[in-house]
Amino acid sequence: MNDAGRIVVDGAPVPLQPGDTVLVALARSGQLPVGSLCNTGDCPHCLATIDGTPHLRMCRTPARPGMGVVTTPVDRHPPLPQAPTVDDRTQRNLHVDVVVIGAGEAGRAEAASADRSVVVLEARDGSEALAVYPGPVVLARVAGEIVRYHCREVVVATGSTDVHPVLPDPLPAGVLTPTAAREFAIAGVDLGRIAWVGEPPPDVDCITVEQPVLRIEGRDVLEALVVGSGADEQRIPCDTVVFDLGRYPRDLLARMAAPDEVRVVGSAGGEATIPPCPTDGIVCPCSGVTVSDLDDVWRRGFTEIELLKRATLAGTGTCQGVVCTPYLRSFVLSRGGELSPTFTARPPARQLTMGEAAAGFRLPPAHRTALDEIHRTAGAWMDRIGGWYRPWEYPDADAEYRAVREAVSLCDVGTLGKMVVAGPDSVEFLERLYPCHVADIRVGRSRYALLLSESGSLMDDGLISRVDETTFHLSFTSGGASHAEAWVRDWAHAMDVDVRIMDRTHSLGAINVTGPLATTLLERVGLNDPLAFMQHGRRSIAGAPCHVYRLSFTGEVSYELHHPVRHSVELWEALMAAGADHGIAPHGLQTLQTLRLEKGHIIIGMDTEPDSTPRRLGMEWAVRMGKPDFVGRAALDRLEALPDRKRLVGLRMDGPPPVDGTPLEHGGRLAGYVTSAAWSPVLGASVMLAWVDVIDDDLPVAVTVDGRLATRVSTPFYDPEGTRAKA
Secondary structure (H helix, E strand, O other), X not given: OOOOOEEEEOOEEEEOOXXXXXXXXXXXXXXXXXXXXXOOOOOOOOEEEEOOEEEEEHHHOEOOOOOEEEEOOOOOOOOOOOOOOOOOOOEEEEEOOEEEEOOXXXXXXXXXXXXXXXXXEOHHHOEEEEEEEOOOEEEEEEOXXXXXXXXXXXXXXXXXXXXXXXXXXXXXXXXXXXXXXXHXXXXXXXXXXXXXXXXXXXXOOOEEEOOOEEEEEOOOEOOEEEEEEOOEEEEEEOOEEEEOOOEEEOOOHHXXXXXXXXXXXXXXXXXXXXXXXXXXXXXXXXXXXXHHHHHHHHHOOOOOHHHHHHHHOOOOOOOOOOOOHHHHHHHHHHOOOOXXXXXXXXXXXXXXOHHHHOOOOOOOOOEEOOOHHHHHHOOOEEEEEOOEXXXXXXOOHHHHHHHHHHOOEEEEOOOOEEXXXXXXXXXXXXXXXXXXXXXXXXXXXXXXXXXXXXXOOEEEEEEEEEEEOOEEEEEEOOOOHHHHXXXXXXXXXXXXXXXXXXXXOOOEEEEEEEOOOHHHHHHHOOOOOXXXXXXXXXXXXXXXXXXXXXXXXXXXXXXXXXXXXXXHHHHHHHHHHHOHHHOOEEOOHHHHXXXXXXXXXXXXXXXXXXXXXXXXXXXXHHOOOOOOOOOOHHHHHHHXXXXXXXXXXXXXXXXXXXXXXXXXXXXXXXXXXXXXXXXXXXOXXXXXXXXXEOEOOEOOOEEEEOOEEEEEXXXXXXXOOOOOOOO
């Protein structure tokens, strides 16, 4: 054959011949991987990282000149990439009547007999079925593209695969199944001296082995096969040993979906060879599960095949149980159990790259608001917080703070979670979801609300704003928006209520206009009838359609302008221009941290813990225990009789603020820690929120932080009557 170039395997060149797979090229050069090889894509022993993509099977990868291959033994993880790679795959959705998986004799017969639209998938031809989902939907890799076939029926005609051997010692290179031996022979690979366990084909020059196999000699490369029993051992020198132990249905894809959606034909649905149960050795090479491991969990009561799988992780590795399933069933049978069905298969059947898994989706790891370029142009330092790129600080941090407290400032809050809930049962639903009253919220008014878990702890917070009798706008924190959406939808389903839920987080931008001159600025750009505190309504601001909410997180007069994202840039620029003579300046999250801390406002996940109940947070006022039911009520009822071990409190101290997380001391013992702290320019002191332990049935009035005295004070620290925000 002609030389077709070379590939580089583990740093060494390997010559190619036309039509070679990576595994065939390795076999021809005498560099087979260790372990039993099937050459059909079913076992875990020929995995490699190829041109930077891990978990590819060398037996199913055509070799190309210059290809870089790093082999991956089953007991190791693939190497981490040295540089980022882009694997941008396209994805299509196609609708057909029947998908036939497998183009063997049974598959071709099914395709020929169908009187409806049919697609045949065959991995060797470049169309590999990866998974079967309910619907049914077949996920396939077709010429590098990810295709979802939506169909009426799935026919699995994937045939059967060879049963692999299990021996006491790890298997060296040179152990093959009959199919692998046949494929290598067709490719012209010289297998040297062959020992064949079982009945060999008549045209194979080999030593037939009929005695029991005791062990294999050779650590990395096969040297000999030892057969016999007891003292009567026979050593058979060989270069290759082929184990013909029977066939097992290749039914992995069929076990992923409901039986009424999948039909299995041919040997994929045929009788399975159940081999004798081994007494020793590695049953599952993917997870390194031995016979002794199975015995151990069996003694502890895991006596069903599904439980054996979960207790040992056998069948959860790269080959999805193809190698170990016959032996797991054999093990259960040998221990007095019944021959149980094979465990359910979990998609996908083949490893996917991140690009393939994300095909058709455009979900950046960190989102950007419509104002991202505006912030960067203004010199903002952008940071990833709560899943978004957000301005942490602009060039003049002092000017940011002064603008809010003395004039007017803008903040991009488009990251907030925004949701519409509407429908005949919306009031009933929200009453049962939230711990506050909802029915008495008047149209055009808002109410601050907590979102509790079943355990009564705080998950999120935001506003409930009533638009009309059956329509409400909900807001959530930036970091908790996606979880809150799932939470609301799950409870709507569980309560079986007639509501419509629409997430508007990404379709609506939001700008917070805050400061003593906020109302004056907005009057310049269209707010002719200023809203009262906690009122909301639709207005046109600088020509942009907005839903305006009057609220405050900074402690000053504040308005949130929610608007379609296409208007974000023009609205921001109009506001900045209109406020130029008022000393307007945008502020980032660092300044917002100081502003909200001066008001004693908490941030979920920063000032809260998984067991933070409203009482521990000092927020009992937001809960109405007189309601008959709401999510978390039963837990709060039980906790009512128990004393609190800690409380979130406000502390004030002179000098610079401590670092978040700094421990507190009282009487020589650890007494809590600081959750958030900042220097307050308006108060001339450091203020902080901290978890403080209850000591001798009371909270200490003072604690030591960084060797300095901090005094417990009530919150808000700034403008405790709230007159500035409500002006």
